[in-house]
Amino acid sequence: MPFLRDIQNDKLVVSTLKGKSYYNITKFLKYNNLNYESLSPIEALESNAKIILTSREESIFFLKKQNTQIIHDTELNKEPVVIKAKIVKKIMEKMICDDQLTIGIDPGNRIGIVVYYFHQEIESIVLSSIESVIRFLMIILEEISSCRKIVRIGDGDINMARNLAEFIKFKFKRLVHIEIVNESGSSISSSIEVNRRIIRDKSSAKIIAFRNGKTFEIP
Incomplete structure (x- = not known):
């Protein structure tokens, strides 16, 4: 059974020009031991990221990006395990059918x-x-x-x-x-x-x- 940390590669991207949003997002990811790549909005738009974490204001930039889940920094105020579950599901669902x-x-x-x-x-x-x-x-x-x-x-x-x-x-x-x-x-x-x-x-x-x-x- 593959572990999430071993298969993430470039599937999780942080893309925001707002300092506070970047700090809050990366703090959350580090606390949850999730690997990520930091890209500019233009780089993120051209990437094969499965998940992009950004500010609510900047999320409009990624609306047309297909097969990518956008997570706003404001969502991180919810129960952290729910956000982590969203990330896990998006990364794992095509490799593992069992979502138990x-x-x-x-x-x-x-x-x-x-x-x-x-x-x-x-x-x-x-x-x-x-x-x-x-x-x-x-x-x-x-x-x-x-x-x-x-x-x-x-x-x-x-x-x-x-x-x-x-x-x-x-x-x-x-x-x-x-x-x-x-x-x-x-x-x-x-x-x-x-x-x-x-x-x-x-x-x-x-x-x-x-x-x-x-x-x-x-x-």
Whole structure:
């Protein structure tokens, strides 16, 4: 399975003459480990870029460019994982037919979440409340397009796991497949410092994401 960073080449281009827009766009791309090329608007127009990131004002320059997705700098104010998903989809969709969206959740006092799209990890975070998790899941499941959406939730905190599963099932019905996963072997000792605990929660969520569980259904 090819990794996004290995196949990007010149498919992602930053093209803007506005200093603030350029700074915001490149900051976002660097934070998300996405390779890019900086081109002038004329160079970008003649390039084979699949995606061009520019300012809203300058985007009109690229309206006639075919087979290219234009992303405005103002869109980066949205949930970053949604923008990254757009980029991943545009780059990967002709190479990989499987656009599966997989979310792994490690419930507990700190809730680890990992998101995979087109078999690429696009997010790995730790949240501190079930409310923040629900808000995050709503954005992911509503705004990222996928033929198959899977949410796998660890059973380490079974009450929280069931609450999350019930909410997702009630909201999305059959559009999302939900599994409750046995967490055995996915965690390490809790008597470690905070930074390592955050890493642990993310690692546990990754294991859960790829471990088959029991399909959750509401009676």
